[in-house]
Amino acid sequence: MSAVILDRIGKRFTGTGAAETVFDGFSLRVEPGELVAVVGASGTGKTTLLHLVAGLEKPDTGTVSVNSADRLGMVFQQPRLLDWVPVRKNVELAVEAAGLPTGGVDEILDAVGLLEYAGKFPSVLSGGQRQRVAVARAFAVQPALMLLDEPFSALDEITGRRLRLLLQDLWLQRPLTGLLVTHNPAEAALLADRVVVLSGRPAVLSQEYTVDLPRPRSPEDPALFDVHRRIVADLV
Numbered sequence: 001m002s003a004v005i006l007d008r009i010g011k012r013f014t015g016t017g018a019a020e021t022v023f024d025g026f027s028l029r030v031e032p033g034e035l036v037a038v039v040g041a042s043g044t045g046k047t048t049l050l051h052l053v054a055g056l057e058k059p060d061t062g063t064v065s066v067n068s069a070d071r072l073g074m075v076f077q078q079p080r081l082l083d084w085v086p087v088r089k090n091v092e093l094a095v096e097a098a099g100l101p102t103g104g105v106d107e108i109l110d111a112v113g114l115l116e117y118a119g120k121f122p123s124v125l126s127g128g129q130r131q132r133v134a135v136a137r138a139f140a141v142q143p144a145l146m147l148l149d150e151p152f153s154a155l156d157e158i159t160g161r162r163l164r165l166l167l168q169d170l171w172l173q174r175p176l177t178g179l180l181v182t183h184n185p186a187e188a189a190l191l192a193d194r195v196v197v198l199s200g201r202p203a204v205l206s207q208e209y210t211v212d213l214p215r216p217r218s219p220e221d222p223a224l225f226d227v228h229r230r231i232v233a234d235l236v
C-alpha cells in the first residue's frame, strides 16, 4: 500500500484573473519510506500538490489518499515559530498537540544542535537556528509523513547546506516517508530517493529520476552532480 496516492486529480483555481487549471488528471504515488522531491518552474503547482496531500486543499476531481494523515510533520520556507514562547516550548506545544509525551523534546533539540538555546526565545536566534527549531518540531511529532515546502530556500548558501546535511542525518536516524518541494535541483538530488519534475499548465510529471546512491551522501559527489545536471536541463 502506497503512503500517498494522488489519483487522477483535477484542481482549478478561480481567483482574481483567468481561471487556472493547475492539475487535470494528475497522478503520483509515494511509497512507504520514500523521500520524493518535487521540482518544477514557479507556478506549476508544487505547493498546491503539498496542500492537497496535507488536506489543506481539496481536489475538484480524483482522490488523494494518505496513509496515517493524522500525523504530519511540516517544514515551510519560513520557520513559523511562536515568538512569545521559548524554543523548547515551541516544540513541546506541537508534541502535545499530537497527543505525545514531551519527554523526547530535549533529545531532538540536541540533535539539531540547539539544546543550549532551549530556554531562549526565537527572537534571539539566527535564521538558520530558527529553521533548525522548525525541523526539530517537525521530527518531534514522529510524523507518519513529512512535508517540506522549500525548507531551506530562505537561508544563505552555507547555512542551507548545513541544514540539508542535518536533515539527511536526522532522516537516517529516524527514517520517514516524505515529500520535498524545492526549486533547488542540487537539494533534490542530495536528499531524495526519487525526483519528479512538474511542468506545464495543467501540470504533468514530465521527468522522473531515481537517485539510487547510498547515504550519507556528499554534496560534492560527482554522481549527484550528474543527476543535478539532468534536472537542470529539464527545467531550463
Ligand SMILES: Nc1ncnc2c1ncn2[C@@H]1O[C@H](COP(=O)(O)OP(=O)(O)OP(=O)(O)O)[C@@H](O)[C@H]1O
Residues within 6 Å of the ligand: 013, 014, 015, 020, 022, 040, 041, 042, 043, 044, 045, 046, 047, 048, 049
Ligand atoms: N488559493 C489559490 N487561489 C488562486 N490561485 C491559486 C491558489 N493557490 C495557487 N494558485 C495558483 O495556482 C498556480 C500554482 O501555484 P503553486 O503555489 O502551487 O505553484 P508552485 O509551483 O508552488 O510555485 P512557486 O514555485 O512559485 O512557489 C499558480 O498559478 C497560483 O497562482
